[in-house]
Amino acid sequence: MARSRKSDDTLTKAPLMKRLARWTLFVIVGGLVLAFMATLSLRLVGPWMTPYQIAESRRLGGIAQEWVPMENIAPAMARSVVAAEDANFCRHWGLDVNAIRAALESGAARGGSTISQQVVKNVFLWQGRSWVRKSIEAVWTPVTEAVWPKRRILELYLNEVEFAEGVFGVGAAAPHYFGVDAGDLTDTQAARLAMVLPDPKDRNAANPTARQRERTASIMDGAATIAADGRAACFED
Numbered sequence: 001m002a003r004s005r006k007s008d009d010t011l012t013k014a015p016l017m018k019r020l021a022r023w024t025l026f027v028i029v030g031g032l033v034l035a036f037m038a039t040l041s042l043r044l045v046g047p048w049m050t051p052y053q054i055a056e057s058r059r060l061g062g063i064a065q066e067w068v069p070m071e072n073i074a075p076a077m078a079r080s081v082v083a084a085e086d087a088n089f090c091r092h093w094g095l096d097v098n099a100i101r102a103a104l105e106s107g108a109a110r111g112g113s114t115i116s117q118q119v120v121k122n123v124f125l126w127q128g129r130s131w132v133r134k135s136i137e138a139v140w141t142p143v144t145e146a147v148w149p150k151r152r153i154l155e156l157y158l159n160e161v162e163f164a165e166g167v168f169g170v171g172a173a174a175p176h177y178f179g180v181d182a183g184d185l186t187d188t189q190a191a192r193l194a195m196v197l198p199d200p201k202d203r204n205a206a207n208p209t210a211r212q213r214e215r216t217a218s219i220m221d222g223a224a225t226i227a228a229d230g231r232a233a234c235f236e237d
Contacts, residue, residue, distance in 0.1 A: 066171035080194035083222030090234035094141035
């Protein structure tokens, strides 16, 4: 007796669905392997230009950036950005659940992103607020925490974050704003650089407003606090 057309269609679709499932699994596993290898490669070497830096370089006709190893960056700079952006940097595994919950409850636009999350976004991904990017970032961030020491994560952050339009990293920002090397930044200068985050295009570390001076003072207090209570231990010698 001849089989029904519906039965034939079902038999035809079954191998197709299996192939699709295999290819989907292959893409996912391949993506995870590539992500791990890219993360592992940056444990010791400086990164390539990030997607955002490439876009800005094309838009502006060039950018300023100079890689500076952590030992040549003023300790006050590292403490200042941690105090300003992620005070519990040494105490979380990449995602600060309490900060995320607080941000969601308050409706904050920044969403409680840690420095580790920002490094993943800045180095590997793209800008914007899409759920796709945030989901990838949430998965990738714990991988970086497992592969990179905290000091390395902060070193990448300080060298990749934007401090002014087209000015990336503290190695370029210190001379741009203050005419000094990254290792010669004073506590106040370091706090002012941290103050421009996360709005470097509209804030000026060399000429802050009264409110920005207050923010700078608050960052200086925070930097001193995390140095005293041990929350800077994971990235300091």
